[in-house]
Amino acid sequence: MNIANKLTFLRIILVFVFMALIWWIPLSLELALWLALAVFIVASFTDFLDGYLARKLNLVTNLGKFMDPLADKCLVTVAMLALVDVGDLWLHYEWPAWILAIILLREFAVSGMRLIAVTKNIVVSANIWGKAKTIVQMVMIMVCLCPIQSSFMRPLGLFLTYLALVLTIISGVIYIWENKEVFKD
Template structure:
């Protein structure tokens, strides 16, 4: 396994660690007080750092693969899979905490699977779908939104001097988070429709 593929695999390995520090433990009513207190104090900040590291592996694996001619079929499968699982897992974590809207998360998940399906159809026809600018903007805003949401408890602690647990209070910090998240959702829908409309011929010409 070459270095880019190892970086993609590392991104997948970091996912459970991100969720571990995002979510307090509650198993059939059993809640370890010491651990959950640690999570409430520092968990989201640690999760944010892990998520940033995981996101950086996404940048470097592609750069290394292209510059050193290490593009492989495994990499073509592993890289987008790691991206989607990372983002969807963290969004589901926020959903479990009650921080984001379920319908919005469903839209993001549906869009990602739809694009993956379109790419598979294109690949079967020997065509390559180049990344669209709107898709790149969506990905950037999505990463910014997730990182901001992960840092929200720390920002609240800095500005209020208090430790806040979920659900977080409605204030400037969380409103900014909402703006980032809903902007991400809007770009997700727009970019999804853009991909679909511009690739309708793939389905019209299917036999």
Template sequence: MTLPNMLTMSRIVLIPIFVLAFYLPNESHRMVATGVFFLAGFTDWLDGYIARKMNQTTRFGAFLDPVADKLMVAVALTMIVEDFNSMWITIPSIIIIGREIVISALREWMAEMGKRASVAVSYIGKVKTGAQMWAILLMLFSPPGEVVANIGVALLYLASVLTLWSMFIYLKAAWPDLTEEMYIK
């Protein structure tokens, strides 16, 4: 068990702590939950840095890292949807979560065909992730309707547009393989 893999697993362990923190019956619940989400994001950066720097990349880590990320984001967006109780927050959240499912399936399928590189993470995907993480942090930290939360909402919409754009790029790259006639036995 490598340190990067332990850090990745810690993100999964942080999920129930994050949820409990958000629903604490006190005034600091938003700050605590935001801190836990930030800590999870920091461990995501740290595990990747250590894995590359110390040459500790593993197949298990390559599998678990995106799973941990997507679980934390899906849980956070689900809680934000409930907190904001608005169709206008639900729609971009569904777009983001739905895209993650589609692209994860696409990457798995392309990997089975030996063509994973054609759906590797793009620059737009990285910008989308940055906008998405800041949106979540700001919307966790600030109650609906406040200026900070409204900035988070704007970033959530930016992230959802970039989500669709990056999904289009990935699907376009995989389209020749998706439309090639194959007969499954």
């Protein structure tokens, strides 16, 4: 297993560390948030680093092509579940579960399309819209997790939440439109 794939698997392990900090380890809310934020930042950085190393060192593998987006989806989904579950305790507003539902539906649709594409030997590559969506989602989660109380953080978190939603929808429509041949028999 190469270094890029090891970083991807590290990201999956960090998802469980994040979960433990938010839900299982009895810590003060502020300490749990700071630690979960740090874990999320490290895990997000591994997303950038594994892709960079895979391309730079020519370490792209089928395992990596499959596991990298799965690890991203696990990380982002668990973090957004945390925002829905306990976000009102530190965000002072309920993080909208319907936004998570739309994001998950998009992810299932695109992942399903990719599975069909594989059976037809069609490669569905990531595009700039999908990458922008992932970056905005990760930054939004970082802002929403940050326990700093200021008048600036809440509006920024809300703005990034809705921007992530818009980019999620746009990128999903573009992926399906650009790869509509996958659905032809």
